[in-house]
Amino acid sequence: MKDIFYKYMSRWTSLNEEDQQAIVDEIQIDEFKKGTVLIIQGDTPTKCYFILKGCVRQYAINEEGREVTSNFYTEEQAIAIFNHHKPDKTSDYTFTCMEDSILVVGDLVTEKEMYNKHPQLETMTRRMIEESFSQVQEEFAAFIASSPEERFKTLLMKRPSLIDRVPQHQLASxxxxxxxxxxxxxxRIHQD
Amino acid sequence: MKDIFYKYMSRWTSLNEEDQQAIVDEIQIDEFKKGTVLIIQGDTPTKCYFILKGCVRQYAINEEGREVTSNFYTEEQAIAIFNHHKPDKTSDYTFTCMEDSILVVGDLVTEKEMYNKHPQLETMTRRMIEESFSQVQEEFAAFIASSPEERFKTLLMKRPSLIDRVPQHQLASxxxxxxxxxxxxxxRIHQD
DNA sequence: CTCATCTCTTGACTTAAGTCAATGCACGTA
DNA sequence: TACGTGCATTGACTTAAGTCAAGAGATGAG
Incomplete structure (x- = not known):
């Protein structure tokens, strides 16, 4: 499992193998059962996650008490929640495992120590964040410009595995x- | 004008005043006329921008030849375009000034030098990016969950100045x- | 000043998404 | 196995967004 993270990390940094391995040696990897709640809406998270295997749903309960799903994270995606700019630092979303999952668990409290200990780690994470950010911006722009049918077709094209892994009503949300x-x-689509 | 940037930067860094001033002294500030095209869709940008005053529109021409507006950047917002993960590094969007604007202009080529010269700069930009990213994620989630009327109401509440600054049909887009x-x-709303 | 262009509103009509409800199927638990 | 729950589909009906087009007003250039 650590290989996956190692390979993923290699894309992002010019750290030599030794330093890279040192980081990999330090990470914590945990397994979570389907249904595990990682972060609860309204709580202040102390952990961050990177998915090695599995699927995690991000959702919120709105004012009418309905669940609104806002993202699904799958393999090789970081669950990027930045809330230190918020006064109370709480999460607006709940994160649950949609299936048995294997995650890299990061500690938000010791994050700074990690950056000091591995100086190039910050460059690496900055670049990872930049890519994630860029992708979300593109997805957002595409969403704005699309009809619901187009959005579904895009999902079929870009993330087909979600169809089998999450209930359709959550996909709809x-x-x-x-x-x-x-x-x-x-x-309609299957008649075309 | 540099005060604005200085004040903005102070939110993000524990740099001492001296170091901070050194960075501010080094930045390039330019004025752009209404209608100036900063980045053209399909080109590879060599600059990045931070808005001190003014408004910049991000849009793309879609396959049908129609303009689709995907964002407006206003004061104290960075135009964050990260494309180094793309093979050809081109921008999917065009950026134009909606009014006379004053922008901090950053050079993407010398970016790394800046980070080496001011080691804490990377921490600062990482945190700035994290906040921007967090905000975009929230806006995206809210957009997904909203009807068109709700989206407009949210815009009225959060960014009322856009109403006066950009044409309504672009807002609609x-x-x-x-x-x-x-x-x-x-x-409908004005009847309520 | 005239004219062209751009923007916004409005009406007529169409289309598709939303709401409510019912039905059937699959799955998990006792 | 029986039952409860969750999920997906479907129908009837409503609502609102889209499309097309026309008219009016504002603005800028010659």
Missing amino acids: YLGITAESLSRIKK | YLGITAESLSRIKK
Whole structure:
């Protein structure tokens, strides 16, 4: 499992193998059962996560008490929650495992120590964050410009595995439509 | 004008005043006329920008030849475009000044030198990027969960100055609806 | 001043998404 | 096995967003 993280990290840094291995040796990897709640909406998270295997859903309960899914994280994605600019530092979202998962667990409290200990780690994470940020910006721009049917088609193209891994009504929520509408869109598409 | 940037920067770093001033002394500030194109879709940008005064629109021409607006940047916002993960490093968007603007201009080529010269600069930019990223994630999640009317209301609440500064049909595009629909939504709201 | 261009509103009409409800199927637990 | 729960589909109906087009007003250039 650590190989996966090692390989992933190699994309981001010019650390020599020794330093890179030192970082990898220090990371904590845990297994979580399907249904595990990693972070609860309203709580202040002390951990961050990187997915080696599995799928994690990000959702919130809105003012009407309904669940609204805002993201699914899968293999080789970091669950990037930055809340230190918020006064109370609480998370607006709940994160749960949609299936048995294996995650790298980072400690937000000792984050700074890690940066001091491995000076190039900050460059690495900055670049990782930049890519994630860039991708989210692109996805957001595409979402704005798309109809619900186009959004579903994009999902089929870019993240087909989600279809098998998460319930359709949650996918619908993630696409900003109702489960009924998604059902109809699927029917329409399969007739084409 | 440099005061604005200095004050903004103070939020992000524990640099002493001297170091901070050194960075501020080094930055380049330019004025741009309304209509100036900063970055053209398809080109490879060599500059990045931070807005001291003014408004910049991000848009793309889609496959049907229509303009789709995906963001407006206003005072104290960085135009954060990270494309080094793309093979050809080109920008998917065009950026134009919606009004006369004053911008901090950063050079992407000498970026690394700046980080080496001011070691804490990287921490500062990482934290700035983290906040921007967090905000975009929140906006994206809210967008997904909202109806067009709710999106407009949110815009009224969070960024009211955009109403006076950009044409309504571009606002509509940014909200993912047609100009006609936005007109109708405004009418509906003003009757309430 | 005239004219062209751009922007916004509005009406008529269409389309698709939302709401409510019912049905059937799959799965997990006792 | 029976039952409860969760999920997906479907129908009836409503609502709102999209499309097309026209009209009016504002602005800038010649």
